[in-house]
Amino acid sequence: MGRVPKVMTAQSRSPSGYATWRLIAEELRREIVGGARAPGAKLPPEAELAERFGVHRNTVRQAVSALAAEHLVVSRRGSGTYVAEHTVLVHRIGARTRLSDSLGSRGDASRRLLASAVEPEPPAEVTERLSLGGGAGLRLETASSVDGLPISRGTHWFAADRVPGLAERFSDTGSITAALRAVGIDDYVRAATTVGARHATVAEAADLSLTAGSVVLVTRSLDTLMDGTPLQLGITRFVAARVELDVGHPDLELDGPA
Amino acid sequence: MGRVPKVMTAQSRSPSGYATWRLIAEELRREIVGGARAPGAKLPPEAELAERFGVHRNTVRQAVSALAAEHLVVSRRGSGTYVAEHTVLVHRIGARTRLSDSLGSRGDASRRLLASAVEPEPPAEVTERLSLGGGAGLRLETASSVDGLPISRGTHWFAADRVPGLAERFSDTGSITAALRAVGIDDYVRAATTVGARHATVAEAADLSLTAGSVVLVTRSLDTLMDGTPLQLGITRFVAARVELDVGHPDLELDGPA
DNA sequence: TCAAGTTGTCCAGCTATCTAGACAACTCGA
DNA sequence: TCGAGTTGTCTAGATAGCTGGACAACTTGA
Incomplete structure (x- = not known):
C-alpha cells in the first residue's frame, strides 16, 4: 500500500x-x-x-x-x-426489535433515563406524527452504553395522557418495552424508521464522549399500537464508530402470495 | 437561541x-x-x-x-x-426495493457504470458471502446522481460465471435489476442490509464532490435468488447530507399468526 | 547484561487560520 | 433617486498547530 x-x-x-x-x-x-x-x-x-x-x-x-x-x-x-478490544455493537432494526434486545445480548450494557418532562407544546413534527392534537407530549431522554462507553442518546416522545407514570417505570427497568407494559401497553410495533448520518453537534459530542466533529447515525422511528394508533416517536443518535445498524428483511414470505 | x-x-x-x-x-x-x-x-x-x-x-x-x-x-x-433547493433523496431499503426506484421517482436522476472487472481473487468477505468457492468475482463500480449532484458510489460483486455480460447490459439501462433480467435472472430479494456511517475517505470525497471529512452512509447488502442462492453483495456509500434511508417495516402482518 | 526498538517529552521555528478593519460593489425599498 | 443593508475583496497582525530534531524512559529479545 x-x-x-x-x-x-x-x-x-x-x-x-x-x-x-x-x-x-x-x-x-x-x-x-x-x-x-x-x-x-x-x-x-x-x-x-x-x-x-x-x-x-x-x-x-x-x-x-x-x-x-x-x-x-x-x-x-x-x-x-x-x-484494543472494541466490539462494534450491531443493532437490528426491525418491526419488533428493541434497543434493549441488542444491548441485552452483551455483557456490561446499560440503559438509563436522563430526564423526562411533560411538554405542553411539543415540536410540530411530534404533534403531527403522534396525532397529539393539542394534547401534551411526554419527552424521555435516554442514554445507553456498553462496557462503559456511550453508545447512543435517545429522545422519545409519547402522548402524555396515554402513558401515565411511564418515566418512573422506565427508571426501574431500563427498558421502554417493560415500562410500557407496566402502564398497560402490552404490544406495539415499529411502523417506520429512517436513518441518516451527520457530524455530531457540540452537545452530542460531549454527551457521547466524542471529539467534536465525530459522526453519529441518526434514526427517527415511529411505533404504533396494533390498531395503528401512534405510540412513540423516537429520535436516536448512535455513535457511528461503535454501532452498526442491521436492517432485517424478514418479509420475504410476504411477497410470495401477493 | x-x-x-x-x-x-x-x-x-x-x-x-x-x-x-x-x-x-x-x-x-x-x-x-x-x-x-x-x-x-x-x-x-x-x-x-x-x-x-x-x-x-x-x-x-x-x-x-x-x-x-x-x-x-x-x-x-x-x-x-x-x-438553495436541495431536496434530500429518501431511499427506501426493503426486501424488494432498488436504488433505481428511489432515483426514478425524481426528475433529473441518473445511474451509470464507472468500471467493471473480473477479479480472479476477490476479498475474503466476497468469496464467503457469495459462496464463490474459488470462482472469479465480477465487480461493478457504479455512481448515481440527482440534479447533477453525486448521490452515491456503489461496489457490486457477483459470481462471474452466473451473470455473463452483465456489465454491458447495465450500461444500456442504468439499472441492475434490468441488467440481471437481461441475463436471465428475473427475480431476487434483499436478504440482509447493514448500515453504518463514517467520514469519507479522501478518494470518496473526491468521487462524490465532497470536501474532505464529510460524512457518508455505508450500506452493505446481500441479495439472493428466490431459492436462497446468494447473488449480489453490494457496498454503497451515500452522501449523508443528501440522502436519508427509509427502513420499511412491511412485515407487520407476518407476526400476527406466528 | 546489553543493544535495538519503541513510546514519552521537550523546544524552536514556520505557517495557516483567525481576527480586525476598511472600502468597493451591488440590491432593494422608501 | 437615494440611502440603508448586504456581500465581495483586500491588507495586516497575532496565535495555535505542525514540523523537525534531540534525548529520555521503557520493553524486549539475544
Whole structure:
C-alpha cells in the first residue's frame, strides 16, 4: 500500500479545515473498525506511520493519542501501540426489535433515563406524527452504553395522557418495552424508521464522549399500537464508530402470495 | 437561541482538529438539511451570524462559501444568502426495493457504470458471502446522481460465471435489476442490509464532490435468488447530507399468526 | 547484561487560520 | 433617486498547530 492517499503532504496542514492529525486518526480508525487490524494486533511504529502518511512523527502521535482517548488503541512505552478490544455493537432494526434486545445480548450494557418532562407544546413534527392534537407530549431522554462507553442518546416522545407514570417505570427497568407494559401497553410495533448520518453537534459530542466533529447515525422511528394508533416517536443518535445498524428483511414470505 | 454552543471562542483554531469555519459550516448545514431553514429562505446577514457564533465575519464567510460550494446556499451580492433547493433523496431499503426506484421517482436522476472487472481473487468477505468457492468475482463500480449532484458510489460483486455480460447490459439501462433480467435472472430479494456511517475517505470525497471529512452512509447488502442462492453483495456509500434511508417495516402482518 | 526498538517529552521555528478593519460593489425599498 | 443593508475583496497582525530534531524512559529479545 506504500504511501497511501497522500492528502497531508505539505508542511503544516492541508487547507481542508481539518487538522492533519485528524485525517490520519480517521484513516487509522477506519482500518481498525473495518477489521483490517484485529484487536490485540500491534500498530506499526510511529516512525513507520509517519513515513507512510508523509508527516512528522509528532503528528502521528497526536492522531494515535486521539484514538487512545476513545479507547480504540492502547500505547505502551517501549513496546508499541496495540488495538484494543472494541466490539462494534450491531443493532437490528426491525418491526419488533428493541434497543434493549441488542444491548441485552452483551455483557456490561446499560440503559438509563436522563430526564423526562411533560411538554405542553411539543415540536410540530411530534404533534403531527403522534396525532397529539393539542394534547401534551411526554419527552424521555435516554442514554445507553456498553462496557462503559456511550453508545447512543435517545429522545422519545409519547402522548402524555396515554402513558401515565411511564418515566418512573422506565427508571426501574431500563427498558421502554417493560415500562410500557407496566402502564398497560402490552404490544406495539415499529411502523417506520429512517436513518441518516451527520457530524455530531457540540452537545452530542460531549454527551457521547466524542471529539467534536465525530459522526453519529441518526434514526427517527415511529411505533404504533396494533390498531395503528401512534405510540412513540423516537429520535436516536448512535455513535457511528461503535454501532452498526442491521436492517432485517424478514418479509420475504410476504411477497410470495401477493 | 442567543449565542450557541461557543466552541470556537479563542483566536485561531479550536483545539478539536477542526477549523472554526468548518464547525460553523456544519452547524448551518444541520439547520438547513434538518428543515429549520426552508429552501428559498434568506440566511441571517453575515454580520449577524458572526455575532451569533462569536467569530469574525470573515470566518463566517468561509463557512458560507463552503456551503455554497456544495450548492446548499446561494449568495447574492447586495441582497443576501439564500437556501438553495436541495431536496434530500429518501431511499427506501426493503426486501424488494432498488436504488433505481428511489432515483426514478425524481426528475433529473441518473445511474451509470464507472468500471467493471473480473477479479480472479476477490476479498475474503466476497468469496464467503457469495459462496464463490474459488470462482472469479465480477465487480461493478457504479455512481448515481440527482440534479447533477453525486448521490452515491456503489461496489457490486457477483459470481462471474452466473451473470455473463452483465456489465454491458447495465450500461444500456442504468439499472441492475434490468441488467440481471437481461441475463436471465428475473427475480431476487434483499436478504440482509447493514448500515453504518463514517467520514469519507479522501478518494470518496473526491468521487462524490465532497470536501474532505464529510460524512457518508455505508450500506452493505446481500441479495439472493428466490431459492436462497446468494447473488449480489453490494457496498454503497451515500452522501449523508443528501440522502436519508427509509427502513420499511412491511412485515407487520407476518407476526400476527406466528 | 546489553543493544535495538519503541513510546514519552521537550523546544524552536514556520505557517495557516483567525481576527480586525476598511472600502468597493451591488440590491432593494422608501 | 437615494440611502440603508448586504456581500465581495483586500491588507495586516497575532496565535495555535505542525514540523523537525534531540534525548529520555521503557520493553524486549539475544
